[in-house]
Amino acid sequence: MSAHKDFQKANDEYVANFGDKGNLPLPPSKKLLIVTCMDARMNLYAILGVKEGEAHIVRNAGGSAKEALRSIVISQRLLGTREIAVIHHTGCGMVTFNTPQLRSLVKESDPDNGALARAVDEIDFLEFSGLEESVREDVKFLEENPLVLRGTKVTGWVYEVETGKLKQIV
Amino acid sequence: MSAHKDFQKANDEYVANFGDKGNLPLPPSKKLLIVTCMDARMNLYAILGVKEGEAHIVRNAGGSAKEALRSIVISQRLLGTREIAVIHHTGCGMVTFNTPQLRSLVKESDPDNGALARAVDEIDFLEFSGLEESVREDVKFLEENPLVLRGTKVTGWVYEVETGKLKQIV
Numbered sequence: 001m002s003a004h005k006d007f008q009k010a011n012d013e014y015v016a017n018f019g020d021k022g023n024l025p026l027p028p029s030k031k032l033l034i035v036t037c038m039d040a041r042m043n044l045y046a047i048l049g050v051k052e053g054e055a056h057i058v059r060n061a062g063g064s065a066k067e068a069l070r071s072i073v074i075s076q077r078l079l080g081t082r083e084i085a086v087i088h089h090t091g092c093g094m095v096t097f098n099t100p101q102l103r104s105l106v107k108e109s110d111p112d113n114g115a116l117a118r119a120v121d122e123i124d125f126l127e128f129s130g131l132e133e134s135v136r137e138d139v140k141f142l143e144e145n146p147l148v149l150r151g152t153k154v155t156g157w158v159y160e161v162e163t164g165k166l167k168q169i170v
Numbered sequence: 171m172s173a174h175k176d177f178q179k180a181n182d183e184y185v186a187n188f189g190d191k192g193n194l195p196l197p198p199s200k201k202l203l204i205v206t207c208m209d210a211r212m213n214l215y216a217i218l219g220v221k222e223g224e225a226h227i228v229r230n231a232g233g234s235a236k237e238a239l240r241s242i243v244i245s246q247r248l249l250g251t252r253e254i255a256v257i258h259h260t261g262c263g264m265v266t267f268n269t270p271q272l273r274s275l276v277k278e279s280d281p282d283n284g285a286l287a288r289a290v291d292e293i294d295f296l297e298f299s300g301l302e303e304s305v306r307e308d309v310k311f312l313e314e315n316p317l318v319l320r321g322t323k324v325t326g327w328v329y330e331v332e333t334g335k336l337k338q339i340v
Contacts (some may be wrong), residue, residue: 010219018334049180061241071231164188
């Protein structure tokens with residue numbers, strides 16, 4: 001548990017080659033927000049050719065648009081983004097379990113811990129069963145949500161972790 | 171609103187140079203999860219020297235550990251991560267407003283929209299006032315939360331958007 005010890009050396013190199021990125025403004029220049037999964041294999045900057053300063057990137061387990069809503073409101077209302085891309089991926093952990101199973105697994109790890117049991121029962125883990133279906137549902141959720149600005153362009157994509165390929169679904 | 175039209179060309183290049191990344195396993199090799207902000211200026215892979223397959227990356231407005239909790243439980247219990255790094259940054263939008271102000275701004279944009287008003291009143295936007303303080307609070311939140319595995323190494327950092335420099339706080 002010392003992965004963080006590698007940060008400083010890599011960061012020294014980043015600082016040495018920082019260039020003029022210190023002048024980038026806060027609002028994303030492409031007015032774009034991306035919602036995607038936390039999956040370790042997805043380097044969004046490389047996959048999409050996105051550069052520093054261009055897009056807000058929201059990531060969580062599964063790439064849930066529902067959980068991203070707070071960030072989306074801040075992004076659109078205070079920082080001017082007007083386009084959202086939802087990207088889920090093949091080989092996602094979110095299709096391998098469901099909320100009751102994960103709650104049981106957590107409780108069984110420490111059966112006498114009441115605080116743990118209560119805390120985990122409050123969480124909807126937002127798993128899904130179909131990959132392309134989950135993208136379509138998240139796009140629909142955003143298009144119909146009153147908090148998302150009308151006229152927002154919402155697209156949906158699947159990233160293949162096996163090939164590096166991105167495919168537009170919506 | 172056509173930023174997504176640039177994805178395909180960049181992705182073709184990524185696929186052409188994909189190498190053997192298709193063999194990377196689902197669990198992060200460094201057993202590391204990073205929680206950070208959606209800010210457009212932060213390319214975590216470059217800043218920290220993280221590579222594909224090494225770490226889960228959770229991003230949301232402000233880098234809220236509270237909102238990241240669902241993802242953290244999935245990451246630790248199903249995919250074996252044991253270390254968490256919380257990274258907030260200078261020049262963050264989360265110190266420029268508070269929840270009542272943003273709720274008012276959203277409601278005023280469409281005053282007769284009851285669904286909008288009800289929806290925005292349900293959201294805690296999780297703003298903060300002090301940068302280093304927000305890092306310390308998030309680290310403490312994770313260290314004390316019953317859902318986070320005991321023995322998890324939690325570190326806290328501030329990234330300077332002006333210089334590219336990363337500073338450890340906790």
